[in-house]
Amino acid sequence: MPEHAISPTREENYPEWFQQVIKAADLAEASPVRGCMVIKPWGYAIWENMQRILDRMFKETGHQNAYFPLFIPLSFLEKEAKHVEGFAKECAVVTHHRLELGPDGKLIPTGKLEEPLVVRPTSETIIGASYAKWIQSYRDLPVLINQWANVVRWEMRPRLFLRTTEFLWQEGHTAHATKEEAIEETLRMLNVYSTFAERDLAIPVVRGPKPACERFPGAEETYSIEAMMQDCKSLQAGTSHFLGQNFSRAQEIKFSNTDGNEEFCWTTSWGVSTRLIGAVIMTHSDDDGLVLPPRIAPMHVVVIPIHRSPEERDAVLAACQRVKTLVADLQFAGEPIRLRIDSRDMRGGDKVWQYIKQGVPIRLEIGPRDVAAGAVSVSRRDQPPRTKTSMPLEEFVLALPSVLEEIQQQLYDRALAFRDLHTQSFDSKEAVVAFFTPPDSGNRKSQEPMLHGGFARVHVADDPRVNEVFDPLKVTVRCIPMDGDDEPGFCIITGLATRRRSILAKSY
């Protein structure tokens, strides 16, 4: 048997390891349509758990769900100049509405549309058109709406979960009477995202505004949460945009204020996507496969019966049922504990490895010896695969919620320690360049560059000259972290005064 369930290992070839984890955990696969993925039940269950938690948080902050069309008239997209520029190169366009059977049996698009329809890459424009109708008075504000939807962006280099042509997400769109209120909303939702990432996904994130060149097309300010993956690259895990009055001016989203004067609304938008599944994979998983934070794991506990004879089988299955009954009353993170007995006619070892690769937090084995002793054998996914602890059944049940909490915390702590280990402050261009230059890969088997770099905390101005310098290294300013105190300094490239350090990193 190989030493690890996943080949290659993270160290040998990180991108390939990522794909193999997805395959081994049965999360998703490529589809017949280039760039699109099939999300399989195990992967979709993770998304459903994310959706449920986020949806609750959106409702708690006063938002309602609604649904807007998949198709956006071309003319809508043209309204905001920067928006057009940003998305024009990656839009799927519907030009026909009918198929006719050709002489050779092939189907031919006919019925050309008068105005082409764009498959939404995002919905600011189509939602704005509704808001323009709905909003007349200050009494109609704020409008706080979210939609769960799919979007299409015709990407050149798709990667499962990280960048696919079609993906699932939520997009919140709000309209406010004042600039202050809109900014407050933008930051509120950024906080929802960082709380969700850290508490539920066990992914530590850095929050902050993006430099101008990384802004959402049409936004005044874009804030993101950035997470460090195990290859030390940064993944933008969520964004929240303050759109100013750019879209409301373009789309005439106006209201009468208390003085009876007409004003343009201040709008925001914010979103997270199935990319978060990629973030979870690359933050927690190891060389034996997926590792899931309990709060979003489709299954918390899997019970694997071990038996030979039919008599043993009956006794063992009865014991498994007893565990299930006892656990049924328990809760973790405000939800019932998700436990499944896997009584499929398979060898125990095969099952065990399947659940290791799928990232189930706790594995329980119950065999004749356990039944006789009133005990269970417990393994945790955050511990090495062959680690097993025997304990009395009652003790296990009693401790279960806190053990799940402990695993959740352990994953967060590990990820935070990893990020801290690979975060450094630098005060010269040379030091930053050295940090991001791969070490000599001399005798390595793999073609992949060795894992290196990380987050560089550096004083840089929001200036094109900074980008020019770091472009060749493929390093960008991810965001300007907003947590912590100001630390005035001077840009290491331009010499301009800066209020605090930015995070520079290679990114997905």
Added chain:
RNA sequence: CGGGGCGUAGCGCAGUUGGUAGCGCGCCUGGUUUGGGACCAGGAGGUCGGGAGUUCGAAUCUCCCCGCCCCGACCA
């Protein structure tokens, strides 16, 4: 869209002086097994990515196309 690599059974792969397809794993059946990826025996499964061409004969040679991976370009 450029540069490189690849495409043969569900998965991983072998298969050049061109001769009609094989191995490992997996799957199915029977048996022996069973506390951490079992063993024996038998069996099923392939338009060799697609198309055209050269040839008596193509997985193998030529051309075109498609798809995947890596590196660029591109990308909130």
